[in-house]
Amino acid sequence: MAGSQQGPRARYREQTRAEIKDIALRQVAEGGTAAVALTRIAKEVGLSGPALYRYFDSRDALLSDLIRDAYADLATAVTAAAGDLPSDAPARERVRALAAGCRGWAVAQPHRYLLIQGTPVPGYSAPPDTLESARAVLAPFLGAFHGARPGPAVRPVVAQTTAWVRADPEVAGWVARSTGGADGEPATSAGMDEEAAGVALAGAVLAWSHLHGAVGLEVSGQFDGMGHDGGTLLTAQVESLADAFGLD
Amino acid sequence: MAGSQQGPRARYREQTRAEIKDIALRQVAEGGTAAVALTRIAKEVGLSGPALYRYFDSRDALLSDLIRDAYADLATAVTAAAGDLPSDAPARERVRALAAGCRGWAVAQPHRYLLIQGTPVPGYSAPPDTLESARAVLAPFLGAFHGARPGPAVRPVVAQTTAWVRADPEVAGWVARSTGGADGEPATSAGMDEEAAGVALAGAVLAWSHLHGAVGLEVSGQFDGMGHDGGTLLTAQVESLADAFGLD
DNA sequence: TGTACATCAGTGAACGCGCGTTCACTGATGTAC
DNA sequence: TGTACATCAGTGAACGCGCGTTCACTGATGTAC
Numbered sequence: 001m002a003g004s005q006q007g008p009r010a011r012y013r014e015q016t017r018a019e020i021k022d023i024a025l026r027q028v029a030e031g032g033t034a035a036v037a038l039t040r041i042a043k044e045v046g047l048s049g050p051a052l053y054r055y056f057d058s059r060d061a062l063l064s065d066l067i068r069d070a071y072a073d074l075a076t077a078v079t080a081a082a083g084d085l086p087s088d089a090p091a092r093e094r095v096r097a098l099a100a101g102c103r104g105w106a107v108a109q110p111h112r113y114l115l116i117q118g119t120p121v122p123g124y125s126a127p128p129d130t131l132e133s134a135r136a137v138l139a140p141f142l143g144a145f146h147g148a149r150p151g152p153a154v155r156p157v158v159a160q161t162t163a164w165v166r167a168d169p170e171v172a173g174w175v176a177r178s179t180g181g182a183d184g185e186p187a188t189s190a191g192m193d194e195e196a197a198g199v200a201l202a203g204a205v206l207a208w209s210h211l212h213g214a215v216g217l218e219v220s221g222q223f224d225g226m227g228h229d230g231g232t233l234l235t236a237q238v239e240s241l242a243d244a245f246g247l248d
Numbered sequence: 249m250a251g252s253q254q255g256p257r258a259r260y261r262e263q264t265r266a267e268i269k270d271i272a273l274r275q276v277a278e279g280g281t282a283a284v285a286l287t288r289i290a291k292e293v294g295l296s297g298p299a300l301y302r303y304f305d306s307r308d309a310l311l312s313d314l315i316r317d318a319y320a321d322l323a324t325a326v327t328a329a330a331g332d333l334p335s336d337a338p339a340r341e342r343v344r345a346l347a348a349g350c351r352g353w354a355v356a357q358p359h360r361y362l363l364i365q366g367t368p369v370p371g372y373s374a375p376p377d378t379l380e381s382a383r384a385v386l387a388p389f390l391g392a393f394h395g396a397r398p399g400p401a402v403r404p405v406v407a408q409t410t411a412w413v414r415a416d417p418e419v420a421g422w423v424a425r426s427t428g429g430a431d432g433e434p435a436t437s438a439g440m441d442e443e444a445a446g447v448a449l450a451g452a453v454l455a456w457s458h459l460h461g462a463v464g465l466e467v468s469g470q471f472d473g474m475g476h477d478g479g480t481l482l483t484a485q486v487e488s489l490a491d492a493f494g495l496d
Numbered sequence: 497t498g499t500a501c502a503t504c505a506g507t508g509a510a511c512g513c514g515c516g517t518t519c520a521c522t523g524a525t526g527t528a529c
Numbered sequence: 530t531g532t533a534c535a536t537c538a539g540t541g542a543a544c545g546c547g548c549g550t551t552c553a554c555t556g557a558t559g560t561a562c
Contacts, residue, residue: 050518232405
């Protein structure tokens with residue numbers, strides 16, 4: 001009834017879908033998004049070209065799926081990194097772990113990271129649920145920055161995110177839920193909590209930007225031959241960020 | 249004799265080359281690197297397809313030129329931003345100006361920035377002089393971070409860059425030259441100066457990473473609908489960086 | 497100033513390629529009575 | 530348990546397309562004497 005129980009036909013179908021995606025991912029790894037070609041996928045999976053249309057509506061639909069999966073997977077990795085910590089771990093350590101988890105995932109499969117972060121694909125518009133997945137990645141960071149004491153350097157960002165939270169109740173609700181506040185609390189309406197939400201959101205967005213910078217440079221190979229370790233760079237940025245937010 | 253004096257034939261040639269590049273750039277803006285098509289360029293510029301081969305050896309050669317130009321142009325913009333400052337401006341202000349200059353250039357022509365920073369193009373290897381251009385972009389930052397006092401958060405990066413400077417005399421020479429030290433000084437060999445070079449280089453690399461993060465997120469449109477201003481984010485990161493390096 | 501020659505811009509035809517996608521059709525697998 | 534029907538996976542042929550690039554060739558523009 002829940003759909004998890006499925007006949008052999010449906011199972012085989014999922015299996016083939018997965019195989020198609022695997023091959024497509026390998027093509028991404030080898031030549032970027034532009035190198036994904038249904039014709040070659042079909043050949044490799046042992047099907048005729050048109051047969052692929054039983055599994056994906058179009059090439060774009062396939063790409064959308066890959067991006068969706070990558071986001072979801074990254075979110076899982078980051079969440080797992082948070083889960084490995086003792087629940088009383090200090091905020092700074094949480095941020096460290098989250099950042100390291102994110103980088104670890106990206107470095108292990110650069111092509112999938114580029115799928116998320118890379119140049120928008122020509123003529124291709126991201127699937128709408130991407131936003132939701134992006135939020136899933138950010139959510140753990142919100143918790144880590146909840147209750148932080150932002151210093152002067154980052155205060156303008158806090159002001160901006162606070163305004164954002166105030167203006168968009170939907171975002172406010174998301175932040176409130178993600179910072180682990182009980183669902184019952186009216187976190188959305190109380191003025192004090194809006195400010196706290198702004199702080200948490202500012203931290204998360206800044207963390208995301210730091211990650212995008214350090215990991216992006218590393219993954220796109222800009223440090224090759226520079227004798228540079230991307231991890232060191234990211235760590236430095238994360239520590240600076242933690243300092244700027246007065247984390248313990 | 250210097251080649252700047254040229255006949256009308258050569259001038260017309262340069263003009264056509266420029267026109268071809270303009271159209272190619274517009275194609276990049278509209279659909280990414282993959283959308284650059286010689287056939288369509290030829291049609292638009294009023295030539296037959298094969299005629300383009302009088303101006304560029306191949307499609308890859310054309311793309312290389314675009315990337316080269318973008319790098320050079322960004323370097324010019326950043327250098328100009330540095331030049332607008334009074335020569336006795338404090339280091340923090342220098343970094344601010346440099347970062348703002350870089351972002352300004354990128355935001356004004358996002359597609360060219362993506363050409364530099366974006367996902368590596370499938371099957372395309374960057375032209376060798378890219379490295380030199382990248383250095384030209386970084387050079388002004390070296391000057392700004394020269395003589396900085398790095399705090400604990402960024403010290404691991406400094407250690408790494410110092411080791412790098414020590415190991416690669418060519419890089420050491422570049423840093424020495426770019427920090428405005430007189431060419432006569434043996435900046436490469438003296439131990440004290442190697443440390444200073446490491447500090448400057450660490451600052452520059454970190455600045456680059458911060459820029460890549462904030463500007464990259466903004467340019468690839470990840471803040472759209474977030475009610476977020478990329479400039480605020482970048483400023484916050486730059487101030488944090490300046491703090492971490494103890495800039496005045 | 498005029499002529500002979502070299503250089504260069506540009507053409508049109510042709511190459512083969514792989515691409516995404518549609519269509520009408522076949523055979524196997526499930527489902528309902 | 531057996532039969533009738535619906536669903537689904539997969540095929541092969543065909544579509545038109547735009548692409549990068551090569552080739553042999555023409556005509557205009559410069560250069561040398």
